[in-house]
Amino acid sequence: EADIYQTPRYLVIGTGKKITLECSQTMGHDKMYWYQQDPGMELHLIHYSYGVNSTEKGDLSSESTVSRIRTEHFPLTLESARPSHTSQYLCASSEGGGQNYGYTFGSGTRLTVV
């Protein structure tokens, strides 16, 4: 089934560890995004990509990095996790072209750094 998948759903990890949050979509979408959301707060765009080998930083500064080597895959990496990185991370994708397409969101990864 064409969809967008995020793994893991929940992750508890110690300070200083390197982590990668996975995001894959099978819809053939060109554009992909990462949002960060603290509980009860706004979603903030931290990274986006318009296609393979294209990545840009979003409106909210983040210590994470992303890569887009394949159309369907857009992983997010934290080289050294800190408690301040504790948050929910949402991945989304959208079709290219026309301006009136919405996003399809994944289920999110809730990250806790202890």
Added chain:
Amino acid sequence: AQRVTQPEKLLSVFKGAPVELKCNYSYSGSPELFWYVQYSRQRLQLLLRHISRESIKGFTADLNKGETSFHLKKPFAQEEDSAMYYCAPKAAGNKLTFGGGTRVLVKP
């Protein structure tokens, strides 16, 4: 700076009553406007977009360019409408900016 404001954090209404969620935006140009909804334990999903002028699940949204508002309305709220609602303008570059969200609680 581009901003979107949802002034109500929580709206509590009784079943059958009307509900209106306010959204005001501050954008240059003419952004596309969307409403997203997140039901309990479900993903964030698209509810409706202004360009379609559609009614989804009884909800409609009116774009008022003069007031730069995009309020979401439903004349008769149902219990299944209880959810978190986000207003989201999309500016150039296909990037969505989300408001802070409004939690709607529909009481029986």
